Each structure stands twice: as structure tokens, then as C-alpha cells.
Amino acid sequence: MATTTAQPVITPQMRAEIEAFFPRYPTRQAVTLPALHIINEHLRCVPDGAIPELAQMLELSPAQVYDTLTFYQFFKSKPCGKVRAWVCRSISCSLRGGEEVLESLAEKLGIAPGETTSDGKVTLEFGECLGLCDYAPAMLANETVYKNMTADQAGALATQLKQQADGR
Numbered sequence: 001m002a003t004t005t006a007q008p009v010i011t012p013q014m015r016a017e018i019e020a021f022f023p024r025y026p027t028r029q030a031v032t033l034p035a036l037h038i039i040n041e042h043l044r045c046v047p048d049g050a051i052p053e054l055a056q057m058l059e060l061s062p063a064q065v066y067d068t069l070t071f072y073q074f075f076k077s078k079p080c081g082k083v084r085a086w087v088c089r090s091i092s093c094s095l096r097g098g099e100e101v102l103e104s105l106a107e108k109l110g111i112a113p114g115e116t117t118s119d120g121k122v123t124l125e126f127g128e129c130l131g132l133c134d135y136a137p138a139m140l141a142n143e144t145v146y147k148n149m150t151a152d153q154a155g156a157l158a159t160q161l162k163q164q165a166d167g168r
């Protein structure tokens, strides 16, 4: 009878990047968060299958890795879009129309907040204060900052987000 072996989730490249952190941290447990970011950068998510593999690398129990993973709501188990955009909904942005921007942007992208476009290009989410309160309402899309947005700009913003995804 033929048997199949599941491919590891953590690739040799990811493994090498994670191991490169070991000398820089006092314990392997302290590498948990950077390691999760490495996996997330490669896969745009942290699949469930990565948890036991990472636990083994870090000499931890899967539950310990899972605790860290779920403490930060940043990590998703299914892939996000190529561009992950957070529209701030904290007080300064909210008072200056951030929620209207988010609603208009979601409408232009054809999704609800928290969803990913069907072409896999953009995930749109609520975000908490981005430290850009002077430029409210603000949005972060991967590493790109958008400032002083208005709901009227939603169409142009949606186009820019898709173009940003095409460039990746």
C-alpha cells in the first residue's frame, strides 16, 4: 500500500531564516514571534500545520506556539491578499471619517471589511491606531502609508491597492 508524506509547511529557506535568529535571542522561545513573522511573510498566513513544526524547532510544545500565535490577532491561518490594508478606526481617524473611508473602499473593492478580494490581491481590515493621528484618517497597506484620506478617494485608493499588489 502506498503511503504519502505531507510536505513540511516550513521550507528550508524559512528554517534557515528562523535559525539565523537563534544566536540573537536569549532563548529559543524568544524567537517565537520573529519566526511567526517569517512564516507569515513567506505564506501570507501561518497555517495550522506550521505550529508543530515551529514548536519542534523552538523546543516548545505546540500549545506554547499556539498561545503566541493567537495572542496577536495579526496572524491568519488562511492566506491574506498580496496587499493587506488596515484602515485605522481609532478615535482620531474615526472622528475624521475613517469608517466612511473604510466602507467606501470596501464597496469599491467588492468585499466587506475583513475579507480578501476574489483575485487574491487585497485584504481590507480595520486597524487600531497606526501612530499617524496627525494625518487622520490613515491607512497602512503592507509598508505603504496613506494619509488624510477621504471617502471620495475610495475608487482611486482601491486602484492603487490593486496596483501595489500587481507589483509584488
Ligand code: FES
Pocket (backbone or CB within 6 Å): 088, 089, 090, 091, 092, 093, 094, 128, 129, 130, 131, 132, 133, 136, 137, 138
Ligand atoms: S487614531 Fe488613527 S492613526 Fe492614530
